[in-house]
Ligand code: SF4
């Protein structure tokens with residue numbers, strides 16, 4: 001998984017799904033986003049930026065110095 005999504009603060013608005021340029025996300029059970037195609041994520045952070053509830057954290061796979 002490339003994202004940490006706090007389901008408690010997520011409102012199910014769908015903005016992250018709508019704005020992801022890689023079409024990585026889709027709405028899953030209980031109207032919460034899930035990573036449908038995690039291998040297509042390139043860690044751009046758009047989903048986190050566009051989330052009005054600020055409940056997405058992108059988990060980078062390597063350390064950037
Ligand atoms: S980091 Fe970018 S590519 Fe990955 S899920 Fe979020 S918006 Fe999509």
Ligand code: SF4
Pocket residue numbers: 005009010011012013014015016017032033050051052053054055056
């Ligand atoms: S943009 Fe944020 S609040 Fe809206 S569905 Fe995605 S994670 Fe939930």
